[in-house]
Amino acid sequence: MSQPILLAHFNRYLWNTANLLVITGESKKIDEGRTAYNQRYGIRLSSPNQEAQLERLMAAVGLAAVSLAERESWGFSMTLRGSNVGFFCAVEPEGLICGQMRPAQSLIARAVVQRKKNQEPLTQSSYEPEGQDPVRAVQEYFEKATQISTRISVTPDGRGALLQTLPGSTLDFTVAASDDQIVELVEQKIETGELKLLDEVLLFYECRCSDEMILDILTGLPEDKRAELWQDAEQLEVECPRCGREYVLRKQVLSPKVTASEPGTIAPTENAETDPGLKSL
Numbered sequence: 416m417s418q419p420i421l422l423a424h425f426n427r428y429l430w431n432t433a434n435l436l437v438i439t440g441e442s443k444k445i446d447e448g449r450t451a452y453n454q455r456y457g458i459r460l461s462s463p464n465q466e467a468q469l470e471r472l473m474a475a476v477g478l479a480a481v482s483l484a485e486r487e488s489w490g491f492s493m494t495l496r497g498s499n500v501g502f503f504c505a506v507e508p509e510g511l512i513c514g515q516m517r518p519a520q521s522l523i524a525r526a527v528v529q530r531k532k533n534q535e536p537l538t539q540s541s542y543e544p545e546g547q548d549p550v551r552a553v554q555e556y557f558e559k560a561t562q563i564s565t566r567i568s569v570t571p572d573g574r575g576a577l578l579q580t581l582p583g584s585t586l587d588f589t590v591a592a593s594d595d596q597i598v599e600l601v602e603q604k605i606e607t608g609e610l611k612l613l614d615e616v617l618l619f620y621e622c623r624c625s626d627e628m629i630l631d632i633l634t635g636l637p638e639d640k641r642a643e644l645w646q647d648a649e650q651l652e653v654e655c656p657r658c659g660r661e662y663v664l665r666k667q668v669l670s671p672k673v674t675a676s677e678p679g680t681i682a683p684t685e686n687a688e689t690d691p692g693l694k695s696l
């Protein structure tokens with residue numbers, strides 16, 4: 416690849432005196448990486464408001480992923496209250512992060528989170544996000560699905576902090592604080608050496624899609640659904656459900672291939688639990 420990879424720095428710390436886990440991350444490089452990626456593959460942008468929402472989601476998902484000691488694949492699909500657009504963001508153990516908008520299938524707020532460790536089966540949880548901010552929705556995942564008290568703050572310029580309780584600690588002191596105040600507090604604690612660095616992680620905007628992965632999604636569809644997609648066409652334009660990149664598949668390539676889907680591929684989920692993310696076709 417000739418383009419430089421834009422690396423976003425995320426760090427994992429232990430705040431000993433408060434007994435908290437703290438994650439910081441600068442997500443601007445992820446956003447710049449997305450812009451470059453979309454230009455490279457001719458993927459059109461959504462409205463500025465939706466792009467800003469997606470950027471907030473990617474920042475929060477990045478912080479959430481780095482909160483674990485062991486890297487996993489994560490996929491967040493969400494439709495927020497009153498929104499006619501759904502958001503998807505995935506992060507991989509190798510540091511790839513990508514995101515995309517897709518039409519909301521209903522006005523009911525819903526978030527689906529899929530996680531997968533290497534060599535282990537995929538786990539899925541869903542919940543109803545309460546607000547209209549993707550950052551809050553990711554925070555609610557920890558509260559609703561894992562019962563771990565967590566505060567996630569992302570400033571308008573993409574500086575983020577995630578604070579999480581360890582046994583016996585509390586986040587009560589953050590309740591009245593603004594996101595800017597939380598991020599500034601964490602930055603100050605880093606500067607004074609009060610946080611102990613546990614881990615440094617680099618994230619970059621990239622999708623793991625390829626001709627093979629798109630082909631595998633299609634060959635995994637039931638026969639009748641495949642016939643319905645193809646009809647009499649000689650070629651099919653398929654959008655990657657994770658990043659929006661368009662692939663063109665020719666008919667003869669598809670027929671005899673029998674390949675198992677790549678393990679760990681997490682695609683956007685809406686209503687059906689097994690939706691491979693190709694409903695927009």
Ligand SMILES: [Zn+2]
Binds near residue numbers: 622623655657660
């Ligand atoms: Zn893709």
